[in-house]
Amino acid sequence: MRAMSFGQGGPYGPGGSQPPQPSAPDWSALADQSARAGRRRKLLFIGGGALATAAVAAIVATAVVSSGHKDKGGGDSAGGLPTPQDLPSESAAPEPTFSDVAPPAPPKPLDIISSARRDKAPLSAATLFPEKRAAKDDRSYTKAASASTTSCAAGTQGALGSVLTNNGCRKLLRATFSRDGVAVTVGVAVFDGKAAAEKAKNQYKPNIASLTGGGVPAFCRRTACQSSANAIGRYAYFTISGYTSGKAVTASDTAALQAGRDVADYTFRRILARGSAQASAEASATTAN
Structure with missing residues (x-):
């Protein structure tokens, strides 16, 4: 058996028949096929x-x-959101409220003692001058006597009686205080209103009559003395001051003048205290109601 040799041309040799040669690929078709496959992908x-x-x-x-x-709480079954009823309120704390009605103003003491309609507390020499002494700064005056009368002219001398009567004086309260040989009588004339008291003060003519008793003799009856007049609310008050020895008071005298001022100031404070006490009582009654 002859051995086969492989030379140029492959296993068939130079004289043998040649196998069919493959044709060249159709590159255009392949490209179209690849593009179609890419589009499908x-x-x-x-x-x-x-x-x-x-x-x-x-x-x-x-x-x-x-x-x-x-959601068993009643929320929105489509979206799972709470209904408006399930949402918390905007504020749990109650909002403050304000009253449109202003509280009444507290009563004023001066208003009370300016009118008999409101000035209803018991009134006498004992209630107006309840203390045994009248004090001012470091000076103290002992109360010697006191008196009340509805006949206002009876507690005066000179022209003052007619002044009080003509202006409607309802009551005259008097008290005498003394210190170191000087005595002062104060007379408080009570009227229905403030206007009458002011008128009596402006029309003042001497004098209030001095009140004796409690160890104080008659004074300022037939000699010169110091006098004054003033008013607060429905009260007009007058003083007369002098020496228990009967000595005349001169223009340069300071002891009688100072005593008269001290007792007049004490009287002013006592009348105002009367108004303050009634104002406090009115305020308490309003609060209780």
Whole structure:
């Protein structure tokens, strides 16, 4: 058997028959085929994405629906949101309220003692001058005597009686205080209103009559003495001051002048205290009601 040799041309040798040669590839067809395949892959990719999106949406919808079915508190079954009734109120704390009605103003003492209609507390020499002494700064005067009368002119001398009567004086209260040989009598004339008291003060003419008793003899009856006149509310008050020895008071005399001022100031404070006490009582009654 002859051995086969492989030379140029392959196993068939130079004299043997040649096998059919392959034809060249159709590159244009291959390109079209590749393009068609790429488009199919792209469509498949896009379609797959849409399917994936739809699947996710379905899952979310299912979750939302499931959440709505599980809500037993009355919430929105479609969206799982609470209803307006389930929401908390804006403020748990109550808002402050304000009254349109202002509280009444407290009564004023001066208003009370300016009118007999409101000035109703018991009134006498004992209630107006209840203390045994009248004090001012470091000076103290002992109360010697006191008296009340509804005949106002009876407690005066000179022209003062007619002044009080003509202006409607209802009562005259007197008290005498003394210190170191000086005596002072104060007379408080009571009227129905402030206007009458002011008029009596402005028309003042001497004198209030001095009041004796309690160790104080008659004074300022036939000798010169110091006098004064003033008013507060429905009260006009007058003083006369001098020496228990009967010595005349001169223009330069300071002891009688100071005593008269001290007792007049004490009287002013006592009348105002009367108004303050009644104002306090009115305020307490208003609060209780």
